[in-house]
Amino acid sequence: MKSVACIICLLGSLLHEGFGLKVQYNGDEVLKIVPQNAQHAQYLQDITTELLLDLWKPPTPEAIHAGGEVHLRIPSSHVNQIKDSLLQYNIPHNVLIDNVQQLVDLHKVNEKTTTKVSLETYNYTKYHPMDEIYEWMEQIKQRHGDVVTKHYLGQTYERRSIYYFRIGYPSDKKKKIMFVDCGFHAREWISVAFCQWFVNEIVSTHRSNTVLNNVLKEVDLYIVPIFNVDGYIYTWTTVRELHGIHCISFIY
Numbered sequence: 001m002k003s004v005a006c007i008i009c010l011l012g013s014l015l016h017e018g019f020g021l022k023v024q025y026n027g028d029e030v031l032k033i034v035p036q037n038a039q040h041a042q043y044l045q046d047i048t049t050e051l052l053l054d055l056w057k058p059p060t061p062e063a064i065h066a067g068g069e070v071h072l073r074i075p076s077s078h079v080n081q082i083k084d085s086l087l088q089y090n091i092p093h094n095v096l097i098d099n100v101q102q103l104v105d106l107h108k109v110n111e112k113t114t115t116k117v118s119l120e121t122y123n124y125t126k127y128h129p130m131d132e133i134y135e136w137m138e139q140i141k142q143r144h145g146d147v148v149t150k151h152y153l154g155q156t157y158e159r160r161s162i163y164y165f166r167i168g169y170p171s172d173k174k175k176k177i178m179f180v181d182c183g184f185h186a187r188e189w190i191s192v193a194f195c196q197w198f199v200n201e202i203v204s205t206h207r208s209n210t211v212l213n214n215v216l217k218e219v220d221l222y223i224v225p226i227f228n229v230d231g232y233i234y235t236w237t238t239v240r241e242l243h244g245i246h247c248i249s250f251i252y
């Protein structure tokens with residue numbers, strides 16, 4: 001993927017952010033703070049823990065150390081207070097994101113309108129909602145019938161279909177197989193995007209690339225572009241959360 005796709009995990013949750021509800025980040029700021037000494041680092045660890053702030057970097061409060069960059073999401077209600085105390089303690093900081101909600105909205109999924117899928121214009125550097133992926137799979141199968149077949153793998157708990165591709169040239173010989181499954185962990189959208197990218201690379205280069213052409217004579221690739229369909233849809237329609245970890249994802 002060319003763009004730097006960042007999965008930004010918002011650690012720690014504020015109590016009003018109920019499970020599965022739409023969470024708003026209006027006026028929340030992400031500050032970049034660089035503690036200069038052990039006292040600064042300690043202070044940042046303390047406020048992060050006590051105020052249950054979402055630490056974006058480093059991964060845990062304990063990992064905050066002098067000289068290391070800290071990215072912290074501050075709820076709008078605490079922005080002034082925390083900026084004041086950073087000034088008071090002389091801790092260098094600046095604003096990385098001045099309104100988290102605005103950035104989330106910019107990359108938000110429009111759940112209602114599904115764009116018509118066309119293989120010509122399918123964008124492999126962005127994330128796609130589930131119904132577009134179903135449609136994409138169907139079109140890949142139809143367009144590349146010489147090398148791709150699509151199969152039903154089974155049904156999810158919420159009764160959605162899981163499909164996989166078999167990619168390879170038909171052969172009388174016993175072929176080796178390679179199995180790739182994506183979208184096992186629902187929040188890891190990048191893996192679903194990878195599988196689509198991977199399939200596209202194969203179907204668009206297998207004729208011209210002699211190595212790949214030979215591989216597809218010997219090997220069948222079994223590819224499940226998205227395994228955890230229910231989870232994927234869940235994370236597109238609610239906040240991505242796991243064990244108290246909130247995730248918003250966007251490109252930045």
Ligand SMILES: *[C@@H]1O[C@H](CO)[C@@H](O)[C@H](O)[C@H]1NC(C)=O
Pocket residue numbers: 003123124125126
């Ligand atoms: C594909 O999506 C990315 C991310 O949203 C965007 O930056 C890019 O311009 C899109 N490409 C095309 C050709 O639309």
